[in-house]
Amino acid sequence: MPVIQVENLHKRYGGTVAVDDVSLEVHRGEIFGVLGRNGAGKTTTVEIVGGLREADSGTVRVLGLDPVRDRSRLREVVGLQLQESQLQPKLVVREALDLYASFYPDPADPTQLLDELGLTDRAGARFEQLSGGQKQRLSVALALVGNPQVAILDELTTGLDPHARRDTWEVVERIRDRGVTIVLVTHFMEEAERLCDRIALIDAGRVVATGTPAELVARATAEQVLRFRPSAPVPVGLLEHLARVTHSDDGTIEARGRDNVVQDVLVALAQHGIRPENLRLEQSSLEDAFVALTTSVEV
Numbered sequence: 428m429p430v431i432q433v434e435n436l437h438k439r440y441g442g443t444v445a446v447d448d449v450s451l452e453v454h455r456g457e458i459f460g461v462l463g464r465n466g467a468g469k470t471t472t473v474e475i476v477g478g479l480r481e482a483d484s485g486t487v488r489v490l491g492l493d494p495v496r497d498r499s500r501l502r503e504v505v506g507l508q509l510q511e512s513q514l515q516p517k518l519v520v521r522e523a524l525d526l527y528a529s530f531y532p533d534p535a536d537p538t539q540l541l542d543e544l545g546l547t548d549r550a551g552a553r554f555e556q557l558s559g560g561q562k563q564r565l566s567v568a569l570a571l572v573g574n575p576q577v578a579i580l581d582e583l584t585t586g587l588d589p590h591a592r593r594d595t596w597e598v599v600e601r602i603r604d605r606g607v608t609i610v611l612v613t614h615f616m617e618e619a620e621r622l623c624d625r626i627a628l629i630d631a632g633r634v635v636a637t638g639t640p641a642e643l644v645a646r647a648t649a650e651q652v653l654r655f656r657p658s659a660p661v662p663v664g665l666l667e668h669l670a671r672v673t674h675s676d677d678g679t680i681e682a683r684g685r686d687n688v689v690q691d692v693l694v695a696l697a698q699h700g701i702r703p704e705n706l707r708l709e710q711s712s713l714e715d716a717f718v719a720l721t722t723s724v725e726v
């Protein structure tokens with residue numbers, strides 16, 4: 428059974444359709460990415476999953492619980508790190524963790540959490556004295572203090588510098604390694620590609636694709652391209668039945684095709700003792716897939 432099951436979710440704010448028939452499944456132990464541009468409906472979707480908002484229609488089950496009907500039980504098993512979560516400026520880090528821990532029947536050890544999130548030496552600091560990265564890590568610690576089975580992390584690394592972002596990625600991987608299922612909302616391709624086992628790509632309130640990062644790239648990628656300079660003349664027709672081939676004046680050959688085109692071309696060359704010199708492969712990234720799969724006009 429999936430840890431999270433969302434079926435045909437709809438949510439409007441007045442005239443704005445925020446979530447338009449979203450269905451998705453999150454499996455135990457995975458990092459599941461909800462990826463999309465600003466305003467795509469990501470936060471609304473995960474806030475419904477986390478019991479913070481009610482859907483207009485559709486079904487949500489988290490570990491078999493209904494987020495509306497079973498809200499208090501849900502709070503015990505789902506940790507929420509929300510966008511721009513703000514605490515009282517004067518609240519001391521350690522006190523915040525102790526306070527949140529007191530809400531749960533079986534909380535994590537705050538001392539250990541501080542250590543895992545690299546906040547031990549800031550335990551006595553007030554919230555207002557923390558850097559952006561430290562605030563984010565504290566918000567993750569607070570999401571984890573109840574020992575949740577599922578953690579929902581929304582725009583975790585927005586506003587962080589590249590170092591802090593990478594440190595935070597390691598934290599997310601460590602949480603997953605502890606057996607927590609993670610839903611990660613992001614609009615950073617690199618983050619999704621690096622961290623997520625599977626991704627739902629959301630555009631204008633709809634899921635436009637679901638799969639592993641590699642599957643999404645493959646789905647959106649029409650062709651692969653090889654460029655090389657052959658070490659010896661290539662017999663006429665050798666590559667033409669494998670790929671669309673163009674020859675440049677400087678002797679470079681470009682071969683375009685689908686599926687196994689790279690392997691097929693390299694094998695054919697090798698069989699004729701031809702080396703592909705200055706070989707370059709053009710590989711599509713998740714960013715290319717994102718652009719190809721999200722067609723709506725930005726407003």
Ligand SMILES: Nc1ncnc2c1ncn2[C@@H]1O[C@H](COP(=O)(O)OP(=O)(O)OP(=O)(O)O)[C@@H](O)[C@H]1O
Nearest residue numbers: 440443445463464465466467468469470471472614
């Ligand atoms: N409380 C609200 N009242 C009215 N409209 C809202 C409200 N919350 C969100 N919206 C609108 O619903 C749509 C989806 O918003 P949502 O915050 O879910 O998107 P998002 O993908 O999380 O965006 P971002 O990456 O910018 O956080 C947007 O058009 C947004 O303006």
